[in-house]
Amino acid sequence: MTKNETLIAYLLRLGDNALVLGQRLTEIVASGPELEEELANANLALDYLGQARMFYSYAGELEGKGRGEDDFAFLRDEQEYQNFLIVEQPNGHFGDTIARQVLFDMFYGLQLEALMACSDERLAQIAAKSAKEIRYHLRHGGQWLVRLGDGTEESHRRITKSVHELWRYTGEMLSGDEVDHAMKKEWNGPNLERLKGEWLKEVASILEKATIPLPDEQWMADGGKKGHHTEHFGFMIAEMQFMQRTYPGASW
Amino acid sequence: MTDKNWPLYEVFIRSKSGLSHRHAGSVHAADDQMALDHARDVYTRRSEGVSIWVVRSSEIVASDPEDSSALFEPAADKIYRHPTFYEIPDGVENL
Numbered sequence: 372m373t374k375n376e377t378l379i380a381y382l383l384r385l386g387d388n389a390l391v392l393g394q395r396l397t398e399i400v401a402s403g404p405e406l407e408e409e410l411a412n413a414n415l416a417l418d419y420l421g422q423a424r425m426f427y428s429y430a431g432e433l434e435g436k437g438r439g440e441d442d443f444a445f446l447r448d449e450q451e452y453q454n455f456l457i458v459e460q461p462n463g464h465f466g467d468t469i470a471r472q473v474l475f476d477m478f479y480g481l482q483l484e485a486l487m488a489c490s491d492e493r494l495a496q497i498a499a500k501s502a503k504e505i506r507y508h509l510r511h512g513g514q515w516l517v518r519l520g521d522g523t524e525e526s527h528r529r530i531t532k533s534v535h536e537l538w539r540y541t542g543e544m545l546s547g548d549e550v551d552h553a554m555k556k557e558w559n560g561p562n563l564e565r566l567k568g569e570w571l572k573e574v575a576s577i578l579e580k581a582t583i584p585l586p587d588e589q590w591m592a593d594g595g596k597k598g599h600h601t602e603h604f605g606f607m608i609a610e611m612q613f614m615q616r617t618y619p620g621a622s623w
Numbered sequence: 624m625t626d627k628n629w630p631l632y633e634v635f636i637r638s639k640s641g642l643s644h645r646h647a648g649s650v651h652a653a654d655d656q657m658a659l660d661h662a663r664d665v666y667t668r669r670s671e672g673v674s675i676w677v678v679r680s681s682e683i684v685a686s687d688p689e690d691s692s693a694l695f696e697p698a699a700d701k702i703y704r705h706p707t708f709y710e711i712p713d714g715v716e717n718l
Contacts, residue, residue: 405629406651407651407665410661410664410665411660411661411664414664510660511660514657
């Protein structure tokens with residue numbers, strides 16, 4: 372893998388995470404529990420979609436084969452997506468969505484902050500812009516996690532279950548593969564060992580505030596970075612890509 | 624779950640540094656912090672502001688419309704309270 376290929380692969384993963392989570396949140400647009408929360412959710416979804424566009428367009432430029440953001444988003448097959456499994460998990464109930472947000476954004480925020488110091492200037496700039504948005508996401512999701520965890524008996528029970536069921540998907544975010552290692556070596560990318568420590572510390576701290584017990588060490592699912600997805604993913608991208616596949620090249 | 628509605632907050636936005644906060648509208652929110660976030664999401668999506676105040680609507684003391692004749696009508700015939708009532712004498716440059 373050349374230095375350039377490493378960067379492209381890494382950008383596509385960043386784009387995939389953002390796109391897939393943005394698509395998931397878009398699915399629940401118009402079903403927020405309150406009007407204000409509805410708008411908050413749509414804002415989050417738009418932030419991720421905007422970030423995905425920046426990562427994809429840059430990857431396309433570097434690749435130089437004429438592929439653009441739409442080609443990456445709408446014309447690749449399931450196995451070509453290398454997003455984390457956690458972002459493709461179904462929305463479930465409101466607590467499931469919030470737990471997914473906090474567990475992922477806590478990692479993504481740290482990842483973006485680390486990327487602000489990488490040796491590719493444009494990625495560093497995209498990371499700086501996105502990190503601000505994710506800080507806000509964490510503020511929003513974190514407050515809900517604490518409110519639900521430290522809320523009623525029912526909300527505590529349900530959000531605890533959400534966090535514990537999603538926990539198995541957190542392992543692959545924190546363990547590096549060849550692309551992560553190459554990214555660190557060649558582009559001064561994130562040090563996942565260090566990120567893992569920081570992530571655990573911050574997650575433990577917010578779970579404590581939310582009175583949610585920290586899940587035990589357990590078996591961790593992985594495969595997202597290899598393009599092996601959970602069964603939910605195919606349905607999700609089928610819906611996402613339907614229009615572009617049925618009417619290729621259609622535009623507004 | 625309780626079925627209690629979230630309290631209402633009034634939202635004030637300062638559009639630029641130096642200007643005063645102006646009433647923008649209201650939001651429902653579970654607590655003060657969330658009210659700020661909701662106000663941010665609802666009223667500053669298009670760069671409308673640099674600062675937000677939220678205050679519980681129930682904390683606002685408002686005048687009673689029934690009192691309006693006593694409160695506001697007496698000012699109606701006191702035209703000398705308006706600067707336009709006065710003529711500026713010739714030769715005065717700054718007043």
